[in-house]
Structures are given as structure tokens and as C-alpha cells.
Amino acid sequence: MRWFTILVRKAFHIVLATSFVHLFPPKHHPRALYFLNDVLRQDPTDVDELMGKAYVLQYAEKWEEAEKLFAQAGNRMHADPGVDALKEVFETLKDIEDRGDIDKARRLWRIGRCYWDLGGESREEAFKSFITSLKHNREYAPAYTSLGVYYSKHASPPVPTRASKCFQKAFKVDACEAEVARCPVEGFGDERG
Structure with missing residues (x-):
């Protein structure tokens, strides 16, 4: 039962992180970072969250960090489902x-x-x-x-x-x-x- 709770929590955090990244940027980026970091702690290869964090860093003009995360996400992306x-x-x-x-x-x-x-x-x-x-x-x-x-x-x-x-x-x-x-x-x- 515990694993189910963890998966549900992760799913909610993914939805919230994605929403906060793109909802009136950069206003909600501090909230987005909390959820992004939580998901990335559980799964450091999650492409959507890597991209989300890279977008946040891009808005914060942290270009080098954003570039690294975009590159990481790009390397993990599948060509096209x-x-x-x-x-x-x-x-x-x-x-x-x-x-x-x-x-x-x-x-x-x-x-x-x-x-x-x-x-x-x-x-x-x-x-x-x-x-x-x-x-x-x-x-x-x-x-x-x-x-x-x-x-x-x-x-x-x-x-x-x-x-x-x-x-x-x-x-x-x-x-x-x-x-x-x-x-x-x-x-x-x-x-x-």
C-alpha cells in the first residue's frame, strides 16, 4: 500500500510542477521548484521534470545550469513515440x-x-x-x-x-x-x- 501512496504523490507532484512552471511564469516558479526537486529526487531521469527545471532556470537567467538540464533531457528523450x-x-x-x-x-x-x-x-x-x-x-x-x-x-x-x-x-x-x-x-x- 505504501508504494501506491508514493506513486500517487509523485503523480500529483508531476502535475503540480508542470502546472506551476507554465502558469504565469516566473510567478509560480518557487512552488514549481519544490515539486520538481521532489520528483527528481525520486527519479533523476524524468525527462518532463528535467525540462521543467531547465525552464525555471532559464527564466532565472541561469543559462549554464539550464543548458545542462536541457542537454540531459534531450539525451534521455526518445525520438518519437x-x-x-x-x-x-x-x-x-x-x-x-x-x-x-x-x-x-x-x-x-x-x-x-x-x-x-x-x-x-x-x-x-x-x-x-x-x-x-x-x-x-x-x-x-x-x-x-x-x-x-x-x-x-x-x-x-x-x-x-x-x-x-x-x-x-x-x-x-x-x-x-x-x-x-x-x-x-x-x-x-x-x-x-
Whole structure:
């Protein structure tokens, strides 16, 4: 029974700490620190509380301490739970033969979009997902569109001919792809400058 009380207390302290950090900052930060420190004493790796304490220190202009806590939290953060959930769905679908390849292609493309939205190094993972999506269904227009955007905006150096081919293929497969119509027009406008 004691462990249950401890868990409930910790849960309340997490909610209170989070609330006090963001409610009219920095007015309630002294209260927030009390709860943050209590939770961090029990679990020094709690990402949300590390972030909360870093925000408080940032408002107090204690930059170096805040930076350390932000770095600690960043190192402990998982990339994105949504990506893992989509991968799980994909693995489940992989075992079901009667589902069409369009479903697999769509899920892989969505996983790629999640990686794309994470930005930075995750864009390379997005690229791999877009390619794999097309391996499952060569007629899946959003994957071509995403590859076109990758080649035109993220590839180093940009590869406009590949981007153009991807956009053309996406348009050929599905003329309703909104991004397909916009990207080549923007590229043409940039060239005319």
C-alpha cells in the first residue's frame, strides 16, 4: 500500500510542477521548484521534470545550469513515440498477406513523414521510408512527392532533375496531389527569380 501512496504523490507532484512552471511564469516558479526537486529526487531521469527545471532556470537567467538540464533531457528523450507506434502497425500488417501493398506503402510513407517532421538527421530515415514505400507500391503518389521535396530542398547538393522526375511521376499517378502542383511552380519561379 505504501508504494501506491508514493506513486500517487509523485503523480500529483508531476502535475503540480508542470502546472506551476507554465502558469504565469516566473510567478509560480518557487512552488514549481519544490515539486520538481521532489520528483527528481525520486527519479533523476524524468525527462518532463528535467525540462521543467531547465525552464525555471532559464527564466532565472541561469543559462549554464539550464543548458545542462536541457542537454540531459534531450539525451534521455526518445525520438518519437508516434514513429514506434506506426512501425508496430507496419510489422503487424507485414504478417497479414491479404492486405494490399497500398496499405504498407501508406504506412511506410507516414513513418517517413514522422521522421521528416522531426527534422535534422531524421530526414535521412524519412528518405529511406519513402523509398521503401515505393518498393511496396510503385503507384503511391505521396511517396514520390515527398522524395521530390527531399531532392529539391534537403539533398546536399539539391538534385533538381530527380526532384522534377519525382514530381512528374507523382502527378502522373495522382493529379490531385496538392504538393505536386505547388513545388514545380515554386521551383520554376525561383529559376526565373
